[in-house]
Amino acid sequence: MDRMFEQYEQKFKALADKKRLQIMNLLTKNGSMCVCDLSPLIDMAQSKLSYHLKILLDANLIKKETKGTWSYYELNQEELNNLLSHELCCIFKPTHC
Numbered sequence: 001m002d003r004m005f006e007q008y009e010q011k012f013k014a015l016a017d018k019k020r021l022q023i024m025n026l027l028t029k030n031g032s033m034c035v036c037d038l039s040p041l042i043d044m045a046q047s048k049l050s051y052h053l054k055i056l057l058d059a060n061l062i063k064k065e066t067k068g069t070w071s072y073y074e075l076n077q078e079e080l081n082n083l084l085s086h087e088l089c090c091i092f093k094p095t096h097c
Helices: 002-015 018-030 035-042 046-058 077-083 086-092
Strands: 062-067 070-075
Touching (some): 002 046, 018 035, 018 046, 018 062, 018 070, 035 046, 046 070
Antiparallel strands (some): 062 070
């Protein structure tokens, strides 16, 4: 159970940042994007953006696919669906599971 709580903590910490929420919102609206596409939209240097993307990747909230020399990022829909639905509900309302 502790491991599960640690995973939730990591996910919510990743989401508790305005810039990372902006990144998630852009990926929601646009689908798969590379750093070069994201950077001008959120007015952030690529190095700083890469830092935020790594946090989201480590929390398993986004996925990365490399095509040639470019890395493309997209939402991890399965993980987000689990986080925002039944799985999390079971922590707070175990009688409903």
